[in-house]
Amino acid sequence: MAISERKKKILAAVVDAYIQTAEPVGSKTLAQNACLGCSSATIRNELAELVNLGYLEQPHTSAGRVPTPMGYRLYVNELMEKQKLSIEETEDINRRLNQKLQELDDTIGNVSRLASQLTDYPALALTTQTAVTIKRFDIIYVDANTFILVLMLANNAVRNKLVHLPFSVDQNMIQRLSALFNASFTGIAEDEITPLLISSTERAANDSMGLTSVIAAFALEVLGESAAPAAFVSGENRLLGQPEFRDVDKAHRLMSYLTGGGHILPAAESFGTGEEVRVLIGPENVAEELKDSSVVIASYDAGDNTRGLIGVIGPTRMDYSAVAAKLGLLAAGLSRRLGGGEAPPPGVNNKLIIKGDDSNDR
Amino acid sequence: MAISERKKKILAAVVDAYIQTAEPVGSKTLAQNACLGCSSATIRNELAELVNLGYLEQPHTSAGRVPTPMGYRLYVNELMEKQKLSIEETEDINRRLNQKLQELDDTIGNVSRLASQLTDYPALALTTQTAVTIKRFDIIYVDANTFILVLMLANNAVRNKLVHLPFSVDQNMIQRLSALFNASFTGIAEDEITPLLISSTERAANDSMGLTSVIAAFALEVLGESAAPAAFVSGENRLLGQPEFRDVDKAHRLMSYLTGGGHILPAAESFGTGEEVRVLIGPENVAEELKDSSVVIASYDAGDNTRGLIGVIGPTRMDYSAVAAKLGLLAAGLSRRLGGGEAPPPGVNNKLIIKGDDSNDR
DNA sequence: TATTAGCACTCGAAGAACGAGAGTGCCAAC
DNA sequence: GTTGGCACTCTCGTTCTTCGAGTGCTAATA
Numbered sequence: 157m158a159i160s161e162r163k164k165k166i167l168a169a170v171v172d173a174y175i176q177t178a179e180p181v182g183s184k185t186l187a188q189n190a191c192l193g194c195s196s197a198t199i200r201n202e203l204a205e206l207v208n209l210g211y212l213e214q215p216h217t218s219a220g221r222v223p224t225p226m227g228y229r230l231y232v233n234e235l236m237e238k239q240k241l242s243i244e245e246t247e248d249i250n251r252r253l254n255q256k257l258q259e260l261d262d263t264i265g266n267v268s269r270l271a272s273q274l275t276d277y278p279a280l281a282l283t284t285q286t287a288v289t290i291k292r293f294d295i296i297y298v299d300a301n302t303f304i305l306v307l308m309l310a311n312n313a314v315r316n317k318l319v320h321l322p323f324s325v326d327q328n329m330i331q332r333l334s335a336l337f338n339a340s341f342t343g344i345a346e347d348e349i350t351p352l353l354i355s356s357t358e359r360a361a362n363d364s365m366g367l368t369s370v371i372a373a374f375a376l377e378v379l380g381e382s383a384a385p386a387a388f389v390s391g392e393n394r395l396l397g398q399p400e401f402r403d404v405d406k407a408h409r410l411m412s413y414l415t416g417g418g419h420i421l422p423a424a425e426s427f428g429t430g431e432e433v434r435v436l437i438g439p440e441n442v443a444e445e446l447k448d449s450s451v452v453i454a455s456y457d458a459g460d461n462t463r464g465l466i467g468v469i470g471p472t473r474m475d476y477s478a479v480a481a482k483l484g485l486l487a488a489g490l491s492r493r494l495g496g497g498e499a500p501p502p503g504v505n506n507k508l509i510i511k512g513d514d515s516n517d518r
Numbered sequence: 519m520a521i522s523e524r525k526k527k528i529l530a531a532v533v534d535a536y537i538q539t540a541e542p543v544g545s546k547t548l549a550q551n552a553c554l555g556c557s558s559a560t561i562r563n564e565l566a567e568l569v570n571l572g573y574l575e576q577p578h579t580s581a582g583r584v585p586t587p588m589g590y591r592l593y594v595n596e597l598m599e600k601q602k603l604s605i606e607e608t609e610d611i612n613r614r615l616n617q618k619l620q621e622l623d624d625t626i627g628n629v630s631r632l633a634s635q636l637t638d639y640p641a642l643a644l645t646t647q648t649a650v651t652i653k654r655f656d657i658i659y660v661d662a663n664t665f666i667l668v669l670m671l672a673n674n675a676v677r678n679k680l681v682h683l684p685f686s687v688d689q690n691m692i693q694r695l696s697a698l699f700n701a702s703f704t705g706i707a708e709d710e711i712t713p714l715l716i717s718s719t720e721r722a723a724n725d726s727m728g729l730t731s732v733i734a735a736f737a738l739e740v741l742g743e744s745a746a747p748a749a750f751v752s753g754e755n756r757l758l759g760q761p762e763f764r765d766v767d768k769a770h771r772l773m774s775y776l777t778g779g780g781h782i783l784p785a786a787e788s789f790g791t792g793e794e795v796r797v798l799i800g801p802e803n804v805a806e807e808l809k810d811s812s813v814v815i816a817s818y819d820a821g822d823n824t825r826g827l828i829g830v831i832g833p834t835r836m837d838y839s840a841v842a843a844k845l846g847l848l849a850a851g852l853s854r855r856l857g858g859g860e861a862p863p864p865g866v867n868n869k870l871i872i873k874g875d876d877s878n879d880r
Numbered sequence: 881t882a883t884t885a886g887c888a889c890t891c892g893a894a895g896a897a898c899g900a901g902a903g904t905g906c907c908a909a910c
Numbered sequence: 911g912t913t914g915g916c917a918c919t920c921t922c923g924t925t926c927t928t929c930g931a932g933t934g935c936t937a938a939t940a
Binding site for chain 3: 542544545546558562563565566576579580581582
């Protein structure tokens with residue numbers, strides 16, 4: 157059921173206005189501000205039809221119109237002008253990206269903070285990691301009671317741990333253990349580190365003090381931690397700036413939901429591999445708590461087998477265009493920096509495919 | 519100007535009731551619930567005097583009474599019964615502390631999260647670090663283009679960094695650099711790592727490829743990062759659960775302030791060295807944004823020259839007793855685990871000195 | 881046939897009026 | 911010094927009213 161060009165134009169105008177003002181838009185305002193070349197009466201007729209078609213709705217009989225999720229969907233898919241970020245903005249994002257990533261290596265937190273700052277909505281970043289293995293095992297002897305474990309993972313992350321013992325070990329033992337672990341603990345997955353393997357290593361090392369199990373425990377811990385998808389949410393408080401969250405309870409509910417960030421994962425299930433930006437509008441979200449909010453998600457290549465996700469959460473009345481553009485750029489920048497592939501030309505990367513989930517349009 | 523015992527008892531009852539209900543307390547309720555052995559009329563007289571003395575106030579003529587900051591101050595200093603945590607609670611805190619600290623070594627974030635969970639108020643944790651030095655320098659040779667830097671600091675923190683080079687180095691060079699750095703870069707402070715030192719090391723190592731400066735840069739980065747006070751706020755959204763923050767704008771202001779956690783530092787200036795718990799009530803706070811909230815702060819020994827701070831933020835109508843008890847226990851537990859001193863006996867540690875800032879009582 | 885002007889109608893938001901109830905202050909009695 | 915009693919005050923929630931924005935419909939117009 158294709159709708160006329162004019163209807164589309166009017167719908168776009170309604171959404172644009174509503175995004176800006178958060179107030180239902182009336183025919184008069186529309187006739188004045190959007191240059192549609194027809195009178196308010198005509199617009200009224202069109203609006204009434206758009207309501208019938210399900211793209212708009214009225215909070216009450218004598219109020220203006222507000223987009224429905226379906227209206228937003230059409231807007232996002234076809235109508236909104238893909239916002240081109242200015243060169244300055246692009247450069248700003250890239251600059252901040254560089255800065256942030258150097259500052260600390262706790263990247264995922266930084267990515268989410270940055271996304272939140274740029275868009276002024278709460279943002280979350282998460283990574284899913286496919287099974288990681290250990291690439292290298294080093295033990296640094298500090299003194300008779302102390303050593304440092306250094307683990308290098310297949311994805312090139314390096315983890316360390318200082319171990320302090322209540323008894324002494326000699327340097328030979330340390331060397332022996334190091335060799336043994338490098339021989340039998342590298343290249344295997346978490347579930348291959350069995351009690352059997354540990355005890356046989358223990359025997360081989362002639363270790364009667366339980367060192368082997370300390371080291372193995374650390375290995376397990378690191379692998380477990382790296383395999384677990386990590387999530388980081390920031391800028392929750394920005395929600396309170398939005399008029400739709402004047403209701404404290406509503407805001408509280410969503411914020412609590414966000415703070416336990418992992419929950420968002422179901423939404424991320426259908427992980428995109430491309431670099432498109434995806435928009436989930438209101439009821440399209442699986443999570444009950446998000447049913448009247450929208451989420452914009454971009455995914456990026458975070459290096460060896462790892463994909464990262466950046467998401468921005470806001471009211472359905474969200475500035476989709478701007479958020480999508482910024483998030484796309486951010487994701488592209490991250491892929492460029494972290495991804496395994498060769499770096500693309502450093503020019504402005506504005507190619508942005510907005511793809512949504514049409515499945516529940518009826 | 520000492521006030522009578524009965525007045526104190528009544529004041530305490532008012533504060534207790536108000537903390538629980540968040541509603542102004544009237545003479546009748548007081549006569550019924552608190553066992554004061556006198557009628558509501560008598561209480562009314564006493565209440566009127568307490569208002570005159572400045573310990574209570576009335577939101578309007580025909581409402582109950584609400585404590586003033588001065589009233590809270592007296593309550594905190596003298597009246598409130600120091601809450602003894604039950605054995606179960608104590609053990610729960612200790613257990614969670616152990617768990618949290620093992621889970622990740624990003625301790626400060628965990629401390630703040632834990633404090634927030636325990637008290638159900640937003641919490642922040644911060645550390646100030648006095649100059650840290652490097653204790654040990656290791657370089658692990660991975661392959662011709664790659665090595666891992668491992669730095670152990672005087673406070674026993676270990677940091678690492680994977681370095682990937684666009685050219686090859688041989689293992690000898692790595693060894694030479696490692697020895698040189700251990701000889702001349704350990705035990706010195708950040709500002710002693712001068713360009714001069716770097717270039718002389720570079721010459722000594724016969725390094726023409728700039729490796730020395732890469733390593734030195736990392737050392738500087740780590741030292742800088744460790745010296746900078748780090749702050750971490752969590753549980754901001756719990757504010758919204760408090761009736762005094764039904765006003766979205768008020769909540770938003772405070773939450774934004776909290777999110778930029780570093781600002782809190784001025785309040786922490788007068789860093790306690792003891793293990794007492796300190797309470798700052800409403801206007802006693804320096805920061806404008808906290809003028810009608812209260813902060814409970816505990817400090818702990820975080821190992822070599824480092825002190826950490828845990829703070830909990832809430833409305834002035836805060837459950838000071840419970841929060842102080844929990845925070846004190848948390849701080850004690852942290853000191854025990856992180857501090858340099860020998861571990862105190864593992865029994866229940868309930869000794870809790872509440873000390874406030876009396877300076878602006880008039 | 882599509883568009884427009886005009887007009888009666890609807891419905892929510894904001895304000896005014898009002899009664900109920902909680903709590904006070906004061907007074908006289910104990 | 912304490913208590914019961916009572917008139918008074920002020921907020922809160924309810925109801926009623928008004929105001930105005932915005933609609934839907936109809937008849938006139940291009």
